Amino acid sequence: xxxxxxxxxxxxxxxxxxxxxxxxxxxxxxxxxxxxxxxxxxxxxxxxxxxxxxxxxxxxxxxxxxxxxxxxxxxxxxxxxxxxxxxxxxxxxxxxxxxxxxxxxxxxxxxxxxxxxxxxxxxxxxxxxxxxxxxxxxxxxxxxxxxxxxxxxxxxxxxxxxxxxxxxxxxxxxxxxxxxxxxxxxxxxxxxxxxxxxxxxxxxxxxxxxxxxxxxxxxxxxxxxxxxxxxxxxxxxxxxxxxxxxxxxxxxxxxxxxxxxxxxxxxxxxxxxxxxxxxxx
Numbered sequence: 001x002x003x004x005x006x007x008x009x010x011x012x013x014x015x016x017x018x019x020x021x022x023x024x025x026x027x028x029x030x031x032x033x034x035x036x037x038x039x040x041x042x043x044x045x046x047x048x049x050x051x052x053x054x055x056x057x058x059x060x061x062x063x064x065x066x067x068x069x070x071x072x073x074x075x076x077x078x079x080x081x082x083x084x085x086x087x088x089x090x091x092x093x094x095x096x097x098x099x100x101x102x103x104x105x106x107x108x109x110x111x112x113x114x115x116x117x118x119x120x121x122x123x124x125x126x127x128x129x130x131x132x133x134x135x136x137x138x139x140x141x142x143x144x145x146x147x148x149x150x151x152x153x154x155x156x157x158x159x160x161x162x163x164x165x166x167x168x169x170x171x172x173x174x175x176x177x178x179x180x181x182x183x184x185x186x187x188x189x190x191x192x193x194x195x196x197x198x199x200x201x202x203x204x205x206x207x208x209x210x211x212x213x214x215x216x217x218x219x220x221x222x223x224x225x226x227x228x229x230x231x232x233x234x235x236x237x238x239x240x241x242x243x244x245x246x247x248x249x250x251x252x253x254x255x256x257x258x259x260x261x262x263x264x265x266x267x268x269x270x271x272x273x274x275x276x277x278x279x280x281x
Contacts, residue, residue, distance in 0.1 A: 003050035007277045008260050013042055015087055019080045036063050041071040049250050052234025076245055081252040086168060088259040092142060093172060096266045099139035100169060100177060104184040104222040105162050107155040108133045110230065116242030120150025131239045131247070133229070134158040136165060141221035142262060143255040148247055155188045160197055182206060184218045228258050
């Protein structure tokens, strides 16, 4: 059984393959073993992201763990994962439309048993190693950007770099960003520093008050997207990668799959195409 349904992984691969630069053989005698097909390595990376398994467990006679890691690093260096995520966001924005007038930001702490650049003592897991993701979504829960940090860091300092991810939409289709953006935040951001930051960026803020019962408001969409990350991609739920750029690559891959699924779900009732799934996903 594939790690992702074919109606998601096929368009994902088609776009990913278009971004892969042409491989240039550098061996002076040209006598390397035959190069493993990019599609095989891509499928292995998707399995690792979804199942959260070790590279050695996913590797088989078609592709070794070393090849998966080496090809992954080459693709990260080429910026393919970030480009893929941006293309998926642009496609969703063009066909359905991103609701950027209402954005939500929230942090999510996950286990990081191997430590690494983005790991720190988790305040919610008895001081064990953990990683925090500061995630921003639009009004419907589409992931717009994510910043990673050690779990022992407070959410507030990462609000600015998270909101700065909106800069990727400043030139979208000649429209740009909305004139007024409202940011929905939980009580962890209830401070003067947060309000000053929102005023500096020209944003309105809807912030839950400290000391009052839980006020969900419009923030539930970011909680749902965090659940999509953790339940749909075990590599993000238990982060075993030590390098920040690798974690960011897997987040970008997960976001791309989530956006494609949401796009197909919305388009299922309005569009027809040859590979359209038989039932609404």
